[in-house]
Amino acid sequence: MASSSTRYACGLSALTTDEPDTNAFARAIAAEAAAVDAGFALLFFSQSLVDASALTHSLKLHAPSLAYAGCSTAGEITPQGLEEGHVLALLLPSASFSTVSTMVENLSSSGMDRITGEVAALRRLLRGRADHKRAKSVFALCFIDGLSYAEEAVTSAIHWGLDDIPLIGGSAGDDLKFETTRLICNGKFASDSAIVVLIATEIPFHVFKTDNFIPTDEKLVVTESDPDHRIVREFNATNAAEEYAASVGIVPQTLTPLSFASHPVVVKVGGEYYCRSIQRMHADGSLSFFCAIDDGVVLSIAQPKNMVEATRAALQDVEDKLGGIDMILGFDCVLRRLDARNRQVFRDISELYRTNNVIGFGTYGEQYRSMHLNQTFTGIAFGERQAAE
């Protein structure tokens, strides 16, 4: 398979390839953009296949007038289901989608105010651009460097600037290498950055999240940590990796992302449990997280259960709310993928995504409204275009 294209009823068009030839793919994107009159594209790419600089360069050459935003991944969700090592482009036809985007660079040295300001400016820009002849609803997408330690702050800041506009997004990944993720936007590529996309459309949509785990009563209290770098050194006043491994009943030396995916830790906030995923173990037995942690946080060991049923139920609920799903842009935690593989339900999940027309990518964290989450599947589902009255 070189590249394939899929068009959806709502007008969106998806292109995928597993070929490293970025020029060929950029040409295919340009042709499809012309065919569906798209002015904007979302791009998700595996850095194992292509790198950001080659991709942005090819797009400049072959699709100079196309605006785009996107990021590197930890797995892709293509029209064929769960994949790895692919590039995926989603084209938004101008007839149904008014789109504006911005990239905020240097997150580590950025104030939150700047992000909120950028979002406000983006909203003004969209108001100026969106054609007001039709009543349109607006939603926001965000992509954030998944190794920036900044998602909580960025998500809060974006949400602050959005008011009631629903926000959905994912943290850029790098195929579980934990070295560099890339954000790309209109000819630029960078790390330590976040992208915000505002989209106005008359296509009905619905944002959702789903997760699945059962907390046990094994408690881990963070007694020593480096919150700025999301590193936990001690649980229960004992070396973090040792205490975690003891709690889940495995040998500390064999801890891998797969172990972390199969034995997530959850925190109880506001009467609900939220997953706080462990990214990796360091040589000194400290643990890096995909999200904010702090001293004194009480974590419970949890078990992911029934991912397929939970996901199916969630998608069914979305379908009921929308009155039919045309397609879904989904942000799916890389650890769900690992856990599915481990529990041998990978094909079931993949099939569930394929039949529900989910496309998107594997993330290092998911953004849902004002929250930065872990080990969840978040997304925005588009309904059938409403029949002309």
Added chain:
Amino acid sequence: MPLRDIDDLEKLKKINAALVSRVERSMDQQGNAFSLFQTAISLENRVRTRTEELHATLRRLERSNIDLVAAKETAELANLSKTRFLAAASHDVLQPLNAAHLSVSALAEVQTSEEGKKLVRQVERSLETMEDLLRTLLDISKLDAGVVQPEIGDVSLETLFSSLRSDFLPEAEKKGLSLKFRPVNVIVRSDRTLLRRILQNILSNALRYTRSGGVLVGTRHRGDTIRIDVADTGCGIPDDQREAVFEEFHRGISTLADGGLAGGLGLGLAIVRRMAAALGHPVTFSSKVGRGTIFHIDVPVGMSAAAEPATGSADMERPRGYGLFGTKVLLVENDTDVLSAMTSLLERWQCLVRAATSTDDALDLLGDTAWVPDIVIADQHLDGGDLGTATIAEVRDYLGRPVPALIVTADGSEPVAKAARAAGIELMRKPLKPAQLRALLAHLLA
């Protein structure tokens, strides 16, 4: 090892310290990334709660809206079918009444006794009252059922006023009230019949609720609408009755003792409101209890700028070809000798002359629409600095039309000539030559 199995005191102290610091920090709002996460969740929960509340409220509202709409539709349907029935049945409803009228007439023929005649008259009056009431109710039904379609056209207010005047004058005189219509020369866009009924109802109310003084009908130009004012010196409408007066069967305290037809059915303004709504003419009023009431009807100005000469009214048309026969002349002259000489000269030419000695005097002569001059002849220099040109201007203003006018003056100065030219007034120098005057009048009136 599980938390509950830890018995190392140092470890427990450390865990305790971490928990204490966490608890303390969660109390202050200085956010690090984790507290941002917590805030996001509580925010989300708040939003969700609020959203759910809103949704619940919305659902309740929708529910009650659906119920309300259903109730409203039922009511409207019931009302509509009633109205349709009445509108359609009007003929059938009035039919038995006509039969009764005929029978009563026949009955009247064969009455010989005074007692019998009196009884028949009473029955006739009751039948008339009943018929009047029914017709009014049917009119309201027709208006409500929307079967009354206004036929909008040009309506001459002058014609309308003079016919209303002849209708209501006897009634006003019977009560010893004055009834005046300000002269008007304007065409409005309305339905002749409906506008007439509106004014009829307002006038009959005005006369009914006025004990002394009278009723004055006038108009005012307001851009491209004409406001018709019907002012009375009656008992007035109290503030708390402002809305109620337009309701069916609402009656004020009549000034007539008999409770019969003169007392009214209390349907007059209900009909006025419906007709005015059908025509799109706003009807308002201002009132002072014990002082009187002014009703205002705002009607759009018609296409034609000025009225055609009124026809069929009390206005006598000047037959053509009779020279100055029947020409109505308003003569303004402060010198009584000149005045009487001019009057006899004009009357020899079969003119109808009204003579005045000043501007005020002239305006008094134009009391109402019954007498509108065809021409004004004025001396320029009147008593007390009063000027003929001013008189003519005022008279034209009062009559609302550019009546032909002539200044007769011994003043040969340029300013006078200029003022006259500017105002479109002819000028003749004294001493007058009758032949010249006659020729000029004939020319002006052609």
